[in-house]
Amino acid sequence: MERATYRRRLRTVLLPVLLAVLALVAGGLPAGAATAERAATGRAAAGRAAADARPLFQLPFPCGTTWQLDTWGHNPALDLVVEHNTGSDGLPVLASAAGTVSATYWNNGSGNTIQVDHGNGWFTAYYHLKDDPAAYVRKGDPVTPATQLGRIGSTGNSQWSHLHYEQRYLAGGGDFTDESHRVPARFDGVEYSGVAREWPSVTSRNCPGGTPAGWQDCPAGWVCFYTGPDGTGTVCRTDVDVPNSTCGLRRSFFNNGNPQPGYDHVQVYFREGGSQCLHYGWTEGRGNLPADGRTVDRIEWRGEC
Structure with missing residues (x-):
């Protein structure tokens, strides 16, 4: 093999290796790895920001009343009934935190449904309400924890009176969410989630002044x-x-x-x-x-x- 040809081939093989080594020395990581690391750091920061922006949600019922919570087959959503599951039908449903009504609608599954936008990507959803979803509030109305949204019912795909309740997070903003955005629910800072879990006696702290x-x-x-x-x-x-x-x-x-x-x-x-x-x-x-x-x-x- 001619010496010039040999040198050209050697440069062809060694030059990419040398450049990669120099990149490691100069930057600590290959460009792809550095980009992935920055993306992971960004996601972690976004997750922390979302957690920091979460409202102090309360049970969507009047202060001092006691409720039974369970995840049944749709964790992290919750079904809520009066403790011992007696006499839930027609009882008032309140907003879990201050916000703005972002949607009131009928759905064959969820029945009379309301969504509330609490800001910073956080939403709550209330299913199976007894009355027309616009009976108590309308889209665009501001609400506080004392605002009644509706009453417990069994509309849509429901066989008994209960409130199906969800807390949702929509990264990047928007004014409408679906079940893909739901996250484990917290009331008064305590998380209620897990497959087939039940909490038989939880007292609402949705009190005047919070x-x-x-x-x-x-x-x-x-x-x-x-x-x-x-x-x-x-x-x-x-x-x-x-x-x-x-x-x-x-x-x-x-x-x-x-x-x-x-x-x-x-x-x-x-x-x-x-x-x-x-x-x-x-x-x-x-x-x-x-x-x-x-x-x-x-x-x-x-x-x-």
Whole structure:
């Protein structure tokens, strides 16, 4: 083989390899891998943004009423009836959060149906309503959690009176969703999902102002932070370490339920500096925090502070 021909072939084989090595050294990843990594990072950021924008949905029923929830054969959608499934027909259905009615329509499967747009891609859907879907609200109407959308019925493909309910997320916006957009439902921050699951007794916190009555309503095992100096008002709560909580507070009360197993103290750290220990079982206040507007940065469950 002539030497010039040999050199040309050698360049043909080695040049792509050399360029690839240089790309790895300069950029750390091949172009395709870097693009995939950026796309994955973008999807993760979008997922976090969607979760952050989720409204604090409440059960679509009046405050203090108790309901039975189940997923039956359509998880993550829920069927909702009165606890023990007695006397649901005709009871009022309320909006789960503030928003705008985005659709009212009839469907052979879902019967009288309403969708509410809660902003930032979040929607709720209400099936089998007893009355015409425009009887109480119309498309474009603003709603609050106290707004009645309709009444429980059994219209469409339904054999008994119940509310089929869905929470949906539509990335990129729009004003109409379908069942492909449904996600696991959360009420008052608690998720209700799973195949063939049932929750026989869940109390609605769809209350005026969206607030519980006071510290005694803080669920067992949680730490509740209230804006009111007497343990009432807007509540932010957590049962795990939550860095960078935006829960501004004036005073806090540790709940009177059961603490995390094995622990009866929680150390609360403030964004402005310093920390304070809350002790389960204190007879007065259950661990008051000063009324100075400090913000919780994180908490740590522990045996002693």
